[in-house]
Amino acid sequence: MEQTEVIKPETLDDLIKTLHKIFESDCINVEEVQSIMEAYESNPHEWMKFAKFDPYRYTRNLVDEGNDKFNLMILCWGEGHGSSIHDHTDSHCFLKLLQGQLKETLFEWPDEKLQGGMVQKTQQILLENQCAYINDSIGLHRVENVSHTECAVSLHLYSPPFQTCQTFDQRTGHKNSVKMTFWSKFGERTPYETTISQENN
């Protein structure tokens, strides 16, 4: 597939329009999407209305439904907030930092006879405007805001969209299916739709 020149999206709206165009095709060039997301320079005025924080845990705030081809959302992480180890239900996952920093720890899929906890692969600190990529064939990850003084805000793209995923106990590899929920959609706060066991991811 030929590499087209990356045109830098000047605004968040630009980025969303470009993503809609790219995802019209069924074939996704991961490097192209990653470059375009990285090229957008975060401007808080453009995404502030989606960035709703919860004091006790990170929030998922839907920005765009991507014509059912992808979901674009903003995650808000207070000091010390982190996720479980989770998979991505056979979808592509792009993660771009809009503010602050996040630590990403990659894990191998646990095997049957797990001794001594899940195997950690690599760890990286993602800086502002950097964009990471993961899918199930690469592995599992945990994402955390390890700062005790700063909040973090990240932009996530998942394609195709998914509503459930699996979370893993690091000590035993035991997995559990969870339903994912949104704290807000398109800038409006949306309370949980169900009361069954849930976990944001």
Place this chain on the structure above:
Amino acid sequence: MARFSSMDDRCAVLNLSRLHLDDMNLEHIVDSKRKQIQQLHLAYNRLSLLPPSVCLLSNLEYLDISDNGITLIPEDFIRLTNIKTLVAKNNLLDESSFPKDFACMQMETLNLSGNRFGDVPMQFLKLTKLQSLSLGANRLKSIPPEIENLTCLEMLYLGGNLISSIPPELANLTCLKYLVLCDNRIQSIPPQLNRLHSLLSLSLHNNLLTFLPREILSLVHLQELSLRGNPLVVRFIKDMTYNPPSLLELSGRTIKSHNLLYLTNDLPSNLIHYLNLASECPNPKCAGVYFDSCVRHIKFVDFCGKYRLPLMHYLCSPQCSSPCSSNPQSEAESEDENSVPPDRLQRVLLG
């Protein structure tokens, strides 16, 4: 010379952040305008001292001096009688940086994360109106028991310090909703923490916990519990070294469990004192008590089908069976799992 980088129409908010200021003088602002300023933002400058003219803003309610190089809060700070929120993250403040009379202020929110506090200053422990206190990423080695004086406290953030134990007095903060103790060196949780009946979220990740007290189950409003990065035991190892009770203990147990009457004149005062220290065995089927000799018992409790948590409680002897058990013999192995109903602790972040 201060430049007003932004002020709204009523001049309530003065934003002087990110201006490379190493000093600031507001004396040229007329008094009537000074009285209008309710919020002052001075974050991300090059201040090494809090500019004295800040203390002239008599109606100031909110002050942010984060990300400077400030070492001292001046005595005149107490002239800000209306201030409710002070945010001073990422400076060079320590326990000697605050004036003594700071204790008399009406502060509601204090965020001093990212400084150099080795102790919680006494002045902070007298701020009876304080609702939110953050001392994350400092150098605290302990939590003072006087923390219990902060009876309005709803949020306590102490993550990223050097804390190795939690005083039981912390449990007296009955308004506390959010307690953050992650990234410390905590080895055990006092069972009294079950008295924090307003607690919604407890952050304990990256500590040195091997088990939790069983009493944690009685925190009925708790929705969030993070425990990752603790060396929690996965299998019960039976405690082989059981020290048999002393004669003193056996006598004490007999007196208590048979309800033998005694008056203060009947026994030496040290024995009266000893008898008052009896703890009831948690087993409802056992009317026994224990003093010093007890067995640590770990039971794995299943949380809504997700995670098995090792919960610990004491029993008066290895023969005593633990509560909620139908088969006393099988307790020795402790692989039995109880279930916590799914509506409790739904979002335990363990893994």
